[in-house]
Each structure stands twice: as C-alpha cells, then as structure tokens.
Amino acid sequence: MIKHDIVIVGGGLAGCRAALEIKRQDASLDVALIAKTHPIRSHSVAAQGGIAASLKNVDTEDSWEAHAFDTVKGSDYLADQDAVELLTKEAPDVIIDLEHLGVLFSRLPDGRIAQRPFGGHSYSRACYAADKTGHAILHELVNNLRHYGVHIYDEWYVLQLVLEEGEAKGIIVYQIRTGKLEAICAKAVLFATGGYGRVFNTTSNDYASTGDGLGMAAVAGIPLEDMEFVQFHPTGLYPVGVLVSEAVRGEGAYLINSQGERFMSHYAPSRMELAPRDITSRAIGLEIRAGRGINLDGSAGGSFVYLDVRHLGETQIKSRIPFAWEEAHRLLGIDAVTQPIPVRPTVHYCMGGIPVTTDGQVRQTADTLIERFFAAGECSCVSVHGANRLGSNSLLECVVYGRRVGLSIAQYVQGKDYPKVDLTHYLKQSENRLGALLQQKGTIRINVLRQAVQDCMSESCGVFRSESTLEAGLTQLQLLKEKYQELYLDDQGTCWNTELIEALEMQNILIVGEIILTSAIKRQESRGSHSREDYPLRNDPDFLKHTLAYYKNKSTNIDYMPVVINRFTPQERKY
Numbered sequence: 001m002i003k004h005d006i007v008i009v010g011g012g013l014a015g016c017r018a019a020l021e022i023k024r025q026d027a028s029l030d031v032a033l034i035a036k037t038h039p040i041r042s043h044s045v046a047a048q049g050g051i052a053a054s055l056k057n058v059d060t061e062d063s064w065e066a067h068a069f070d071t072v073k074g075s076d077y078l079a080d081q082d083a084v085e086l087l088t089k090e091a092p093d094v095i096i097d098l099e100h101l102g103v104l105f106s107r108l109p110d111g112r113i114a115q116r117p118f119g120g121h122s123y124s125r126a127c128y129a130a131d132k133t134g135h136a137i138l139h140e141l142v143n144n145l146r147h148y149g150v151h152i153y154d155e156w157y158v159l160q161l162v163l164e165e166g167e168a169k170g171i172i173v174y175q176i177r178t179g180k181l182e183a184i185c186a187k188a189v190l191f192a193t194g195g196y197g198r199v200f201n202t203t204s205n206d207y208a209s210t211g212d213g214l215g216m217a218a219v220a221g222i223p224l225e226d227m228e229f230v231q232f233h234p235t236g237l238y239p240v241g242v243l244v245s246e247a248v249r250g251e252g253a254y255l256i257n258s259q260g261e262r263f264m265s266h267y268a269p270s271r272m273e274l275a276p277r278d279i280t281s282r283a284i285g286l287e288i289r290a291g292r293g294i295n296l297d298g299s300a301g302g303s304f305v306y307l308d309v310r311h312l313g314e315t316q317i318k319s320r321i322p323f324a325w326e327e328a329h330r331l332l333g334i335d336a337v338t339q340p341i342p343v344r345p346t347v348h349y350c351m352g353g354i355p356v357t358t359d360g361q362v363r364q365t366a367d368t369l370i371e372r373f374f375a376a377g378e379c380s381c382v383s384v385h386g387a388n389r390l391g392s393n394s395l396l397e398c399v400v401y402g403r404r405v406g407l408s409i410a411q412y413v414q415g416k417d418y419p420k421v422d423l424t425h426y427l428k429q430s431e432n433r434l435g436a437l438l439q440q441k442g443t444i445r446i447n448v449l450r451q452a453v454q455d456c457m458s459e460s461c462g463v464f465r466s467e468s469t470l471e472a473g474l475t476q477l478q479l480l481k482e483k484y485q486e487l488y489l490d491d492q493g494t495c496w497n498t499e500l501i502e503a504l505e506m507q508n509i510l511i512v513g514e515i516i517l518t519s520a521i522k523r524q525e526s527r528g529s530h531s532r533e534d535y536p537l538r539n540d541p542d543f544l545k546h547t548l549a550y551y552k553n554k555s556t557n558i559d560y561m562p563v564v565i566n567r568f569t570p571q572e573r574k575y
C-alpha cells in the first residue's frame with residue numbers, strides 16, 4: 001500500500017493550485033497529485049476567454065462589491081453570498097500571485113494586465129492571455145509543482161473513494177500504462193476532478209470530462225448539490241459543439257438570425273450579446289424554434305444562428321481572438337474575417353457538484369461534514385455560481401478556492417495520523433470488478449451504449465425541459481443502465497486499455513445522468529439555466545434553496561439546504 005500525507009485527484013487548475021498552496025504552507029508535507037490525463041491536458045488547458053477580478057485596470061469604478069453583485073444576480077440568487085464575497089474579494093490578489101508565478105497575461109499599452117468585458121459582468125474585468133488563458137495559467141502552475149516536489153501520478157485512473165465511518169481513508173487507483181491496481185492511503189483526500197460535459201451528446205468539454213469524481217462521491221453516499229443546473233454555452237461551433245469563446249462577444253461580435261437581425265435586442269436590450277449565458281442560450285433556442293435559425297445553404301429555418309465578427313477587422317480578430325479564428329478555419333473551413341460563424345448552444349459547465357464549505361470540506365448533510373475529504377473546482381459546489389455561472393468566474397473559482405482548500409488541508413493534517421483502514425479488501429473488490437467487466441460476454445460495444453445515453457440526456461434535459469421530457473428521459477436512462485451488463489470489451493490487455501477506462505467512465509456518466517434528471521424533475525420552477533416549460537417562473541417561496549441528491553440505484557432521494565443570503569436581496573432578474 002502506498003501512503004502520502006495528502007492525495008489530490010485532478011491535475012487541472014483547482015488541483016494544481018491546491019497542491020501549490022499546501023507546499024507553500026508546509027514544504028515538508030508529502031503531496032501526491034493523480035490525474036487520468038497528463039495534468040497539462042486537463043480541461044482547464046482549453047479555457048479561453050479570461051479570469052475575472054476587479055483589478056480596475058480598464059474600468060476604475062469597478063469594485064469587489066460590484067463583482068459580487070453581478071455574480072449573485074447572474075446566479076439567479078441561488079449562489080451562497082458568503083462564498084461569493086470570498087471569491088470576489090480575493091480575486092485581485094490571486095491574479096497578481098499568478099502573474100508573479102510567471103503567467104503571461106495580455107497587456108494594456110502601459111504594461112498593466114489587460115481586461116475585457118464578459119457576459120453578465122457590468123465592468124471590463126476578465127484578465128486574459130489572448131484567447132488561451134487556461135493554457136497560460138495551467139502550464140505555469142504545473143511547472144511550479146515540479147519545483148516544489150509534488151509527486152505527480154499522470155495517467156492513473158482513480159476508480160474508488162474509500163469512505164468508512166464518515167471519513168475518507170484513501171483511494172483505489174489503476175495505472176493506465178501497466179494495468180496495475182494500487183491502494184493509496186492518505187491523511188486527507190481532495191477531489192478536483194472537473195465537470196461532466198460528456199454526459200451529453202454535444203459539449204464543449206474534453207473527452208475526460210465524464211463526472212468521475214461526482215460518480216465516485218455519489219456511490220460513497222455523499223450527496224450532490226444543485227445538479228439540475230447544467231450550463232449551456234450559447235456559442236458552440238455548429239455542428240461539432242466545441243467552444244467559440246465568450247471573448248469573441250467580449251471583443252464585440254454580433255449574434256444574427258436568418259433575417260440578419262441582432263435578435264438579442266428582444267431578450268436583453270441593455271446587455272445585448274453580453275447577456276448572461278442562460279438568457280443568451282434560451283434566446284438562440286427560441287429564435288431557432290420560431291424558424292429564424294439558419295441552414296448551411298444560408299436559408300431560414302435551420303438549427304443554428306450566426307456569430308459575426310467581420311466588422312472587427314482582421315487585425316483585431318487575429319490578435320485578440322486568434323484561437324477562435326483558427327478553430328472555425330480548421331474545423332469548418334470558414335474564414336471569420338470574411339464569413340460569419342455558425343453557432344448554437346452546447347453543454348459547457350456544471351454549476352452543481354460535491355457540496356463543500358468555504359474551506360473546501362465536503363458535507364454529508366446540510367449540517368454535518370465528512371472527515372478528511374475535500375473538493376474544489378468544477379466538481380465541487382461551494383455555490384458561487386448558483387443557478388447560472390458568469391463567464392470567467394470558473395477559472396477564478398479554481399484559483400481562489402484551490403488556494404483556500406490548500407490552506408485548510410495543510411492546517412487540517414497537522415498532528416493527524418493516517419486513518420485506520422484495511423485497504424487490501426477494497427483492492428480485491430476493485431480487482432474483481434475489473435475482472436468481471438473484462439469477462440462480460442455481452443453483445444453491445446461501449447460507444448453504442450454511450451451514444452444512446454448521451455442522446456437520451458440531450459433530448460430530455462436540454463436548454464428547455466418539462467416534467468414529461470425529464471420523466472421520459474429517466475425511464476429511458478434506467479433501461480439503458482441495464483444494458484451495461486450486456487457490454488463486451490474487445491481489449492483484454494493491461495497496457496493502455498482505453499476501452500476498459502471508457503467502461504469505468506460510463507458507470508459515472510450513468511450515475512451523474514440519473515442524478516441530474518432526478519434533481520431537475522423535483523425543481524418545479526425556472527431559475528437560471530434550469531428552464532421548465534411547465535413552470536416558467538422563478539418560485540422563491542418554494543425553491544430558493546439548494547438541492548441535495550443522495551444517489552440510490554433507481555431511487556435517488558432529494559433533500560434541500562438553505563441558501564446563504566446576507567448582502568443582496570433577491571429581485572427580479574432583468575438585463
């Protein structure tokens with residue numbers, strides 16, 4: 001059995017920032033960071049547009065209070081306001097710290113960090129490195145981890161969280177290169193496993209965003225919070241769904257329907273294309289439904305709209321949003337300098353997740369905590385995004401809460417011993433689980449089942465949902481779940497058996513999908529990204545509360561937890 005003082009699962013921004021902070025607090029702590037990808041291939045590397053902070057380099061009237069208000073309003077008042085206060089107050093400091101670590105932010109002519117406008121933010125506060133912000137930050141963080149001697153296990157897949165008597169005691173992990181299983185015991189475990197975009201058929205997320213941390217936590221009996229809130233990004237490149245960054249609209253792009261009209265004037269006249277994502281995605285959906293979408297031949301009635309940057313001119317396009325230009329060119333053969341880009345909403349971000357305190361410790365219920373277990377980043381829900389996240393606030397969350405959880409873990413483990421546990425028993429269980437999976441004599445290939453599940457989720461739980469679509473989706477998903485027993489794997493090998501990994505990920509996709517649908521059925525109102533056609537209004541008296549879903553096969557239980565409202569009184573949300 002391997003032992004480390006602290007085990008971090010996830011090499012994205014949240015996991016790396018936490019690891020760095022633990023080492024800064026106490027360099028003698030033995031920290032391991034495990035990732036199923038190489039850390040610099042975590043989805044964070046694909047983040048494009050920016051990271052928010054009220055640095056006031058462009059808009060001098062900005063303040064953390066204004067940033068907090070925008071975030072809470074953007075969240076449709078479901079965010080916990082104490083957590084938002086920490087996020088926005090600590091933002092300028094973490095950005096300066098990143099710059100000191102070596103992150104190359106884009107500059108103003110006078111040398112200060114440049115800032116651009118972003119959806120739902122009332123000032124220009126997104127700091128950026130062209131449209132490759134995640135790449136710039138993650139590379140520096142990973143370099144720093146090497147400097148501090150963090151033990152990196154790259155391309156190891158974590159398949160189980162060992163939780164006994166309300167305490168996390170370790171994990172079971174599989175080395176993808178060799179097929180070796182190991183048990184790792186730690187004084188504290190941190191999950192920073194990212195999102196679940198691959199639960200749906202069209203997403204901006206990478207192939208690794210399969211909700212593993214969420215699935216493992218749910219199976220261990222931990223509730224998942226606010227899982228009905230799935231963010232659809234308005235501008236997924238049609239038809240593939242990869243992201244065209246909000247930075248493109250931040251730089252001044254227009255959204256145009258088949259009549260050549262900037263239709264956002266009907267939905268958010270004061271913010272236009274820079275309305276929050278839930279509102280913009282719904283607007284695109286409604287335009288398409290009304291027959292004002294566009295077809296590939298340019299005629300009306302199709303299933304996308306145009307994102308138009310032609311008026312910005314070649315110099316601005318190629319210097320400020322080069323990646324967006326490259327993407328449209330490489331994937332669709334479109335030259336955005338002279339042609340509009342076809343877009344439609346794509347699944348982008350998970351507002352919900354593993355419920356945590358503002359120190360990152362995981363909750364068992366609204367009032368009790370799990371010992372030795374922490375979470376941060378997209379897989380966690382400290383609820384700074386509530387029912388709808390503002391662009392550029394997620395990288396910020398990873399860095400602010402990565403740092404906070406690192407600090408709290410470094411303090412938590414002081415004077416603590418390793419937990420008492422017999423991990424060999426769990427190791428044996430995992431061996432049996434993998435053996436059984438490899439020997440299954442079914443007839444269904446993994447990609448066939450995955451596609452069916454993803455289609456089911458996208459059809460039943462899209463930008464608009466209702467009780468009938470959600471219930472039908474849940475029934476179908478449960479049938480598909482039974483098909484898991486009928487899978488067969490071609491690859492029986494132990495070296496780089498990606499088919500086996502996909503089969504393990506598939507279990508998490510099924511669990512997370514079921515929790516999303518169950519939580520969405522129970523929330524009988526429309527709030528933020530959760531838009532119920534049968535309950536079109538927000539209902540504060542009954543639903544201004546967080547959902548806590550406790551997974552049980554076919555009978556997930558739903559409980560609720562109060563929202564922290566200590567600064568901004570909920571109002572009608574208009575832009």
Ligand SMILES: Cc1cc2nc3c(=O)[nH]c(=O)nc-3n(C[C@H](O)[C@H](O)[C@H](O)COP(=O)(O)OP(=O)(O)OC[C@H]3O[C@@H](n4cnc5c(N)ncnc54)[C@H](O)[C@@H]3O)c2cc1C
Pocket residue numbers: 009010011012013014015034035036037038039041042043044045046047048049050051052133134156157158159192193194195204205206208209212213243348349376377378379391392393394395396398
């Ligand atoms: C295309 C795109 C653009 C974006 N642009 C922006 C932006 O401009 N601004 C912004 O604020 N936000 C943006 N976001 C959102 C933001 O990038 C993410 O929310 C954030 O980076 C998530 O970081 P994370 O550390 O939580 O997880 P990730 O970066 O997703 O990392 C997850 C890690 O967990 C590991 N892992 C997962 N499961 C396992 C397992 N079973 N075993 C071992 N390891 C595992 C993975 O290997 C990976 O290392 C964007 C997202 C996308 C998809």
